[in-house]
Amino acid sequence: MKASVRSVNDVWIVDLQGRITIGQGDVVLREKVQDLLQMGCKKILLNLEKVSYMDSAGIGELVACYKRAKERGGTVKLLNPSGKVYDLLQLTKLEEVFETYRKEDEAVASFGG
Amino acid sequence: MKASVRSVNDVWIVDLQGRITIGQGDVVLREKVQDLLQMGCKKILLNLEKVSYMDSAGIGELVACYKRAKERGGTVKLLNPSGKVYDLLQLTKLEEVFETYRKEDEAVASFGG
Amino acid sequence: MTEATIELVIPSEVRYVDLVHGIAQCAAQTLGFEEDAALDLALAAREATINAIVHGHRRDPARKVQVRLRAAPGNGIRIEVCDEGPGFDPERAPDPRARENRLRDSGRGLLLMRAFVDEVRFERRREGGMRVVLLKKMPGRAAARKTEEKE
Amino acid sequence: MTEATIELVIPSEVRYVDLVHGIAQCAAQTLGFEEDAALDLALAAREATINAIVHGHRRDPARKVQVRLRAAPGNGIRIEVCDEGPGFDPERAPDPRARENRLRDSGRGLLLMRAFVDEVRFERRREGGMRVVLLKKMPGRAAARKTEEKE
Ligand SMILES: Nc1ncnc2c1ncn2[C@@H]1O[C@H](COP(=O)(O)OP(=O)(O)O)[C@@H](O)[C@H]1O
Numbered sequence: 001m002k003a004s005v006r007s008v009n010d011v012w013i014v015d016l017q018g019r020i021t022i023g024q025g026d027v028v029l030r031e032k033v034q035d036l037l038q039m040g041c042k043k044i045l046l047n048l049e050k051v052s053y054m055d056s057a058g059i060g061e062l063v064a065c066y067k068r069a070k071e072r073g074g075t076v077k078l079l080n081p082s083g084k085v086y087d088l089l090q091l092t093k094l095e096e097v098f099e100t101y102r103k104e105d106e107a108v109a110s111f112g113g
Numbered sequence: 114m115k116a117s118v119r120s121v122n123d124v125w126i127v128d129l130q131g132r133i134t135i136g137q138g139d140v141v142l143r144e145k146v147q148d149l150l151q152m153g154c155k156k157i158l159l160n161l162e163k164v165s166y167m168d169s170a171g172i173g174e175l176v177a178c179y180k181r182a183k184e185r186g187g188t189v190k191l192l193n194p195s196g197k198v199y200d201l202l203q204l205t206k207l208e209e210v211f212e213t214y215r216k217e218d219e220a221v222a223s224f225g226g
Numbered sequence: 227m228t229e230a231t232i233e234l235v236i237p238s239e240v241r242y243v244d245l246v247h248g249i250a251q252c253a254a255q256t257l258g259f260e261e262d263a264a265l266d267l268a269l270a271a272r273e274a275t276i277n278a279i280v281h282g283h284r285r286d287p288a289r290k291v292q293v294r295l296r297a298a299p300g301n302g303i304r305i306e307v308c309d310e311g312p313g314f315d316p317e318r319a320p321d322p323r324a325r326e327n328r329l330r331d332s333g334r335g336l337l338l339m340r341a342f343v344d345e346v347r348f349e350r351r352r353e354g355g356m357r358v359v360l361l362k363k364m365p366g367r368a369a370a371r372k373t374e375e376k377e
Numbered sequence: 378m379t380e381a382t383i384e385l386v387i388p389s390e391v392r393y394v395d396l397v398h399g400i401a402q403c404a405a406q407t408l409g410f411e412e413d414a415a416l417d418l419a420l421a422a423r424e425a426t427i428n429a430i431v432h433g434h435r436r437d438p439a440r441k442v443q444v445r446l447r448a449a450p451g452n453g454i455r456i457e458v459c460d461e462g463p464g465f466d467p468e469r470a471p472d473p474r475a476r477e478n479r480l481r482d483s484g485r486g487l488l489l490m491r492a493f494v495d496e497v498r499f500e501r502r503r504e505g506g507m508r509v510v511l512l513k514k515m516p517g518r519a520a521a522r523k524t525e526e527k528e
């Protein structure tokens with residue numbers, strides 16, 4: 001999986017591409033989010049549009065990122081989960097945990113000033 | 114494999130797409146060319162541009178088409194063999210058997226009036 | 227019986243999970259499953275394989291996970307994932323969708339398997355260890371089309 | 378040995394050739410081969426399988442062809458294709474590139490195998506039948522990149 005980071009206002013958007021799976025994508029995700037948290041970034045938006053699928057390890061890492069951010073007073077939200085990824089968030093009821101947006105500007109605005 | 118036929122002047126161009134392999138593409142190729150020969154078409158141009166690869170059965174069928182046309186006073190020529198297909202024609206020295214063209218108009222013109 | 231079998235034997239290392247996933251997906255597609263159904267089967271096989279490696283064998287590369295796939299073109303596919311570990315009782319696994327479990331880092335594998343294939347069976351092997359059996363039917367449309375539409 | 382093995386057993390019907398091709402290609406790509414090298418390996422496995430089905434078993438579905446693949450991520454791949462047929466002597470197969478053979482409908486399978494992999498061995502099995510062994514090395518660049526670049 002590829003991950004690149006950009007910022008809009010004070011929101012850090014992580015554009016993910018590929019699959020979040022055991023031993024590979026999950027590690028990339030963990031490291032990117034930990035880097036951001038260590039730099040003091042608190043508003044993190046994971047762009048899932050180009051993530052084709054996740055396995056249980058990938059989903060677990062998503063939850064771990066959410067919790068790690070929360071411990072530091074931050075938030076992780078999701079942008080545009082695609083077909084299979086959307087289904088997985090529904091199936092696991094994580095759609096009720098993560099704030100999820102379809103549009104980037106709305107997602108960014110939701111973090112507040 | 115998909116095969117569709119069109120004519121330019123009195124040349125019959127068979128546009129092939131997919132792979133020419135045992136039990137599938139080879140059968141499609143055989144039937145298309147036999148149909149054309151039965152209808153009395155003598156100038157046949159096989160467009161290989163969109164053929165990804167062939168196996169030995171597919172290559173054998175190409176040769177069989179060539180011979181069947183010849184028996185009936187016709188000709189089979191080739192248009193635009195792509196990467197792997199080109200390599201296979203070289204490897205088997207069939208490039209010395211088949212007249213092969215890169216450009217459709219040149220191929221059509223080569224059959225003569 | 228004119229049916230094909232594929233047996234994979236892998237060391238208990240997670241880097242081999244992609245191989246199982248890939249083989250299952252490829253076999254399913256070659257045998258006529260639509261792309262999405264083939265991915266579902268592969269994702270279920272992936273979860274069963276991860277569990278065999280991680281829980282069954284504690285990632286010990288010397289211990290092998292066996293994955294057996296049986297299929298005939300146009301019919302369903304059956305995949306068995308076998309380990310030599312301690313085994314477990316799937317009834318005792320907590321529901322990861324329950325409110326109190328939603329923030330756990332793990333515990334979603336069985337849920338995913340059950341969602342992605344038509345039937346999941348957990349069996350204790352007589353020789354020790356678990357056998358997880360995954361069954362996926364050829365979806366209707368695919369079954370009807372399977373022969374004609376092959377390019 | 379931390380190495381994976383895949384064993385396919387198929388009835389001697391040509392419709393199963395695509396399965397062998399697909400599994401070989403998929404395994405090679407998952408294990409780090411570039412797309413083109415993986416296709417070459419699959420094409421060689423395809424030819425050996427066609428021969429086992431057609432010449433070895435005369436397309437009798439009751440007789441099974443065995444295809445064994447061994448590999449470790451980053452290393453080469455070895456594929457064995459075994460039949461229970463009469464066997465043959467590859468030295469006696471005419472060269473299909475010779476001018477007088479170019480218009481034959483068949484006889485190009487051995488040539489293709491040899492072109493697509495690094496080594497081809499033909500062995501008579503003690504229990505009867507042929508074993509065709511195909512070896513393909515991981516091409517240089519792929520081997521160097523295999524670990525880092527996996528997405
Ligand atoms: N093959 C296995 N061998 C032993 N225990 C297993 C096996 N598969 C699953 N389990 C047990 O069942 C539990 C639930 O599995 P699962 O839903 O896949 O979640 P996870 O693997 O993320 O913990 C595991 O935590 C483990 O205790």
Ligand SMILES: Nc1ncnc2c1ncn2[C@@H]1O[C@H](COP(=O)(O)OP(=O)(O)O)[C@@H](O)[C@H]1O
Binds near residue numbers: 484
């Ligand atoms: N597995 C096999 N069992 C018996 N004979 C074989 C086998 N493989 C190849 N042969 C023999 O070797 C010849 C050359 O094989 P090949 O180059 O693949 O061409 P083709 O299969 O098109 O005839 C075949 O015609 C056949 O006589």
